Amino acid sequence: MFKKKECVAMLLAGGQGSRLYALTQKTAKPAVQFGGKYRIIDFPLSNCVNSGIDTVGVLTQYQPLVLNDYIGNGLPWDLDRTFGGLKILPPYQGQKGADWYRGTANAIYQNLEFINRYDPDYVLVLSGDHIYKMDYGKMLAFHKQKGADCTIAVLDVPLSEASRFGIMSTDEEDRIFKFTEKPKEPDSTKASMGIYIFNKDKLQSYLEADEADPMSSNDFGKNVIPAMLAAGEKMYAYAFDGYWKDVGTISSLWEANMDMLGEDPELILNDESWRIFSRHYSQPPQFIGKHAIVTNSVVTEGCEVYGTVKNCVLGAGVRIMHGAYVKDAVIMDGVVIGEGATVNYSIIDTDAQIGAGARVGAQKEDGVEIAVIGTGVHIPSGAEVFPGEMIS
Amino acid sequence: MTAAGLIFSNIHDASIPELTRRRTMASVPFGCRYRLIDFALSNFVNSDITKVGIITHYNYQSLLDHIGTGKDWDLARRSGGIKILPPFITAYENAASGRVYTSRLEALMGVMNFISRCTEDYIVLSDCDVVCNIDLKDVIRRHEECGADITVVTKRLNAAEHTLNAHVMVVDTDDDGKIRDFVEYTGSERELGEIDISTNIMVMKRTYLQDVVLDSMAHGYTSFYRDIIGKNKNKSKFMVYRYDGFYELISSMESYFACSMKMLEPDAREQLFGERNRPILTKVRNSAPTKYSAEAKVVNSLIADGCVIEGKVENSIIFRGVHIGRGTVVKNCVMLQDTYVGDKAMLNCVVTDKNVLIKDGRRLSGHESMPFFIGKGISV
Numbered sequence: 001m002f003k004k005k006e007c008v009a010m011l012l013a014g015g016q017g018s019r020l021y022a023l024t025q026k027t028a029k030p031a032v033q034f035g036g037k038y039r040i041i042d043f044p045l046s047n048c049v050n051s052g053i054d055t056v057g058v059l060t061q062y063q064p065l066v067l068n069d070y071i072g073n074g075l076p077w078d079l080d081r082t083f084g085g086l087k088i089l090p091p092y093q094g095q096k097g098a099d100w101y102r103g104t105a106n107a108i109y110q111n112l113e114f115i116n117r118y119d120p121d122y123v124l125v126l127s128g129d130h131i132y133k134m135d136y137g138k139m140l141a142f143h144k145q146k147g148a149d150c151t152i153a154v155l156d157v158p159l160s161e162a163s164r165f166g167i168m169s170t171d172e173e174d175r176i177f178k179f180t181e182k183p184k185e186p187d188s189t190k191a192s193m194g195i196y197i198f199n200k201d202k203l204q205s206y207l208e209a210d211e212a213d214p215m216s217s218n219d220f221g222k223n224v225i226p227a228m229l230a231a232g233e234k235m236y237a238y239a240f241d242g243y244w245k246d247v248g249t250i251s252s253l254w255e256a257n258m259d260m261l262g263e264d265p266e267l268i269l270n271d272e273s274w275r276i277f278s279r280h281y282s283q284p285p286q287f288i289g290k291h292a293i294v295t296n297s298v299v300t301e302g303c304e305v306y307g308t309v310k311n312c313v314l315g316a317g318v319r320i321m322h323g324a325y326v327k328d329a330v331i332m333d334g335v336v337i338g339e340g341a342t343v344n345y346s347i348i349d350t351d352a353q354i355g356a357g358a359r360v361g362a363q364k365e366d367g368v369e370i371a372v373i374g375t376g377v378h379i380p381s382g383a384e385v386f387p388g389e390m391i392s
Numbered sequence: 393m394t395a396a397g398l399i400f401s402n403i404h405d406a407s408i409p410e411l412t413r414r415r416t417m418a419s420v421p422f423g424c425r426y427r428l429i430d431f432a433l434s435n436f437v438n439s440d441i442t443k444v445g446i447i448t449h450y451n452y453q454s455l456l457d458h459i460g461t462g463k464d465w466d467l468a469r470r471s472g473g474i475k476i477l478p479p480f481i482t483a484y485e486n487a488a489s490g491r492v493y494t495s496r497l498e499a500l501m502g503v504m505n506f507i508s509r510c511t512e513d514y515i516v517l518s519d520c521d522v523v524c525n526i527d528l529k530d531v532i533r534r535h536e537e538c539g540a541d542i543t544v545v546t547k548r549l550n551a552a553e554h555t556l557n558a559h560v561m562v563v564d565t566d567d568d569g570k571i572r573d574f575v576e577y578t579g580s581e582r583e584l585g586e587i588d589i590s591t592n593i594m595v596m597k598r599t600y601l602q603d604v605v606l607d608s609m610a611h612g613y614t615s616f617y618r619d620i621i622g623k624n625k626n627k628s629k630f631m632v633y634r635y636d637g638f639y640e641l642i643s644s645m646e647s648y649f650a651c652s653m654k655m656l657e658p659d660a661r662e663q664l665f666g667e668r669n670r671p672i673l674t675k676v677r678n679s680a681p682t683k684y685s686a687e688a689k690v691v692n693s694l695i696a697d698g699c700v701i702e703g704k705v706e707n708s709i710i711f712r713g714v715h716i717g718r719g720t721v722v723k724n725c726v727m728l729q730d731t732y733v734g735d736k737a738m739l740n741c742v743v744t745d746k747n748v749l750i751k752d753g754r755r756l757s758g759h760e761s762m763p764f765f766i767g768k769g770i771s772v
Contacts, residue, residue: 036681037697075463076678263685270680270698282464282673284665285424286682286697287656288690288705295688300681301425301697314681 003083005055005118007140007197009048010108013041013128014061014101019249022374022392023349028060030128031067032253033332033350035260035269036300036315038278039070040247043133044126045077045086046276051136053124055084057114059107061091061100076279089114103218109207115200123203125196125220131256131267132193132244133274139238140197149202149233152176152225153195153240165191166221168237176235181221190237193244196220202233243267250370254347257313257330260298283316291322300333307337315350324354328364338381345387346371355381362387395514395532396472396598397436398507400499401429402449403592404521407557407643410765411745415454418446418520420642421728421746423655424696424711427458428642430674431525432518433465438670439528441516443472445506447499449479464675477503496616500605507602515601519592523640523651525664525672526593531633535595540631542600542621544571545593547639551581555650557643561590561617563632571630574617591635638663649743649763652709652726655694679712687718703733717752724760742766 017029024032030041041058048056056079060067073079074086089111091100101107108115108125115123122143124136134153143151154168162183169178169188180186206224210216216223229235243266247253259267269276283302288294293308302317307324315333320326323340330347337343338356345364352373354360358381361371371385374392379385401418411420418429429446436444444467448455455476462474479502500507507515514532526545535543546563560577565588574590581587604620613619621630638660640651654660665672679698684690689704696712703720710716711728717735724741727733731744734752741758744750745768754772758764766772 076676260683270683270700275678276680277678280676282425282671282676284661284672285694287661288693288695290692292691294684294690296686297684298681299684299695 001083002117002119005084005120007053007055007122007124008084008115008118008120009044009053009056009124009126009136010111010115011041011044011048011056011058011126011128012104012107013058013067014064014107015127015129016062017129017248020253021250022372022390023250023253023347024063025392026063026375027066028062028064028128029248031070032247033315034131034247034253035257035267036298036313037280038269038276040131041067041071041128042077042276042278043131044128045071045074045079046274047132047134047136048124048126049077049079049277050274051134051138051140053136054079054081055118055120056086057089057111058086059089059101059111061107064088064090070279072279077277084118087114103223104220105207105210105216105224106218108203109211109218112204112207115204120200123198123200125198127194129248130193130244130246132240133242133271133276134195134240134244136195136197139195139240142238143197143236146174146236147234148197148236149199150225150228150235151197151238152235153193154190154237155193155240155244156189157191159186159189162186162189162191167191170237174236174239176229176237179225179229190239192221193240194221196225202228250347250372254330254370258311258328260313261296261311280316289322292320307339321356329361332375344371346373346385348373349375349377351375352377352379354379355383357382358384360385393514393532393536394512395439395441395516395528395595396443396510396512397432397441397445397516397518398500398503399429399432399436399444399446400496400517400519400592401446401452401455403496403499403519404559404643405449405451407521407559408645408648410645410743410767411648412451414451414768416448416452416520417642419452419454419458420520420648421711422523422642422648422652424694424709425677426672426674428520428523429455429458430465430672431523432520433467434670434672435518435524435526435528436516437465437467437673438525438667439532441528442467442469443475443510443512445475445477445503447477447503449499452476452478458675460675465673475506477506495614497605497608497614497619500601500616501609504602504605504609507598507605510598512598514595515598517592517594521642522591522593523642523664524591524635524638525667525670526635526637527670528593528595531593531635532595534633535631538569538631539629541596541624541628542630543595543633544621544630545591545595545635546588546632547591547635548586548588549639550585551577551587552583552585554641555644555647556589556641560641560643561592563588563590565632569632569634571621571625571632573625574621588632588634589641591639591641593635595633645743645763645765646761649726649741649760653707653724655709656692656707677712685718703735726763745769748772 013030017024079086168190245256286303289306297312300316307320321339324337334351344361346361369388372390405412461468682699685702695710698713708725713730719736738755749771
């Protein structure tokens with residue numbers, strides 16, 4: 001039995017995130033850790049729940065083990081529902097044969113049956129690549145008020161950066177008349193955030209048409225949106241002006257983590273009115289030892305700090321041993337930094353171990369790159385990992 | 393072997409009235425993020441005891457809040473799981489006198505329905521005034537092996553080093569561990585040095601418990617120790633199980649404070665939290681990680697998630713959502729959930745209950761033997 005839902009969210013979580021290299025070798029990008037106790041996917045999932053959207057299909061494909069484990073039945077986000085709730089949608093074998101998800105549009109196309117079970121009026125398409133807090137309910141209200149066929153959330157970006165994004169040109173009514181993917185000479189600063197609301201019937205007919213076109217690469221940005229625009233559908237840009245960061249690269253992931261720190265941080269996560277939920281297990285409280293120094297940092301439960309930690313984000317159960325010095329680093333769950341080790345300007349993935357006296361990265365300054373240690377890697381005592389190196 | 397558990401949530405409320413005025417002993421916050429019942433519940437779950445009755449008496453709203461469906465202990469089950477057992481008052485008899493149970497035995501009589509509907513072979517009883525991580529499977533195994541009627545878990549400790557009260561049962565055994573006698577703690581034991589005290593964790597066959605409780609109802613007995621163990625100690629086989637892991641008994645504000653401070657010792661934490669397959673579980677609150685400002689100075693302290701630390705914290709236990717303002721110095725303190733300390737305050741040996749507000753510049757101090765306690769929601 002399925003109750004009708006006004007809006008169903010489809011979260012594209014199958015991406016490899018190849019620009020995160022060592023961090024996504026064994027994990028899909030949406031399951032990469034963020035901010036001490038979160039994973040990237042917590043942000044769109046929490047946004048859905050906080051916006052009153054309780055039916056979410058999560059499309060998985062690349063390295064789904066960690067991601068599936070993490071999402072489970074959706075309990076941490078209150079998405080274990082009798083009606084609706086969270087459903088994991090992997091590629092499947094059909095009567096005509098098996099098929100991987102060939103593109104973002106094809107992934108949704110292959111799951112039209114899932115969407116139609118809930119007979120929704122609207123479909124919200126999300127990706128698992130961004131850190132942001134956003135009320136999709138306001139965007140849906142905008143979509144309805146404009147009588148739109150498709151609404152795309154946009155963010156005002158500096159002109160100098162506009163050529164990295166899909167750029168929308170709009171009239172004074174916010175109606176989109178032009179869309180260019182990564183323009184060389186951008187004529188607008190409204191960048192697509194990869195968040196779309198479609199009228200369900202329109203979406204279905206365009207997806208079916210797109211699927212019938214053998215030349216299409218079955219991608220929303222490259223094919224579906226341009227086709228709708230060319231056909232003169234009512235497409236509107238919804239302006240969002242909060243914190244939003246694409247964490248698709250090592251440096252942007254590092255920066256987004258650091259945005260939690262400081263006197264007046266850009267990214268505030270202890271906000272009772274818009275909570276970000278995550279799955280975590282009971283660990284003992286964090287212990288800060290007798291000779292420890294912890295400043296300008298974010299530390300999660302289960303950590304034991306005996307050394308020095310400055311400008312860092314520490315995940316759950318991290319141990320910083322005596323005499324270790326850790327600065328400007330993102331340290332994920334279960335990492336051990338051995339006695340006297342030095343870690344500078346780095347990202348260290350889950351359960352890695354840095355041997356006593358080892359040196360990772362170099363002081364952060366212009367021209368120095370981030371060192372990355374992959375999940376479970378053991379760096380031997382006294383070894384040195386140079387800035388910019390990635391070890392997996 | 394299958395077993396069900398029973399937890400007495402109120403039985404020691406009188407030991408620490410400051411913290412139980414508005415809650416049960418079971419829901420007294422402890423160790424930055426736990427409530428005392430978490431230890432009893434985790435011990436059950438970690439020993440594959442997944443049907444647990446919680447006997448309540450009064451003041452149990454905070455307990456219900458904490459337990460919820462039992463999901464956080466993996467006890468939201470179709471079969472078994474957590475059953476809250478409120479006091480049984482019929483419209484006819486007890487209500488007029490307003491009398492609910494007053495002793496352990498009477499409490500058991502009130503939950504006979506639960507006991508008789510269990511299909512498990514054994515029942516394990518536990519109180520909520522102990523902080524320990526015990527493998528109950530081993531206790532049951534030993535109970536089976538020696539063919540005891542009741543096995544009482546005891547802990548040997550040096551009476552001179554602990555603050556105990558008259559609710560504590562001192563157990564006397566022969567060389568084989570058979571209980572010869574027990575007496576209520578009087579204080580004179582301090583000179584004896586090492587004594588064995590009952591942890592009130594007990595194992596017995598379900599059918600045995602059913603029989604003795606029915607028998608007690610018929611005879612009008614009221615005390616479990618005096619009327620059941622005491623009267624039958626010669627003809628029945630009552631054995632002890634000597635537990636030698638980390639154990640702390642919360643029997644007063646002084647011992648609550650001392651036990652909290654014990655959590656700063658690496659060895660204590662290792663014994664309590666270090667067992668990989670026996671984690672202490674608690675309600676997940678979804679706080680953000682704790683934030684330390686550039687001026688923060690934290691030494692030898694245990695800190696929960698969701699805090700903001702901008703001042704100096706030393707030898708303290710800081711619960712979830714606590715704020716420590718700039719220029720503030722907090723030493724030897726236990727600060728419960730959502731305590732807010734403003735700027736430039738000086739605190740020493742202070743215990744704050746939930747939602748306490750300490751304004752800028754306040755100077756408060758207690759002593760280890762008498763911590764300065766500030767009740768729930770009070771502004772200073």
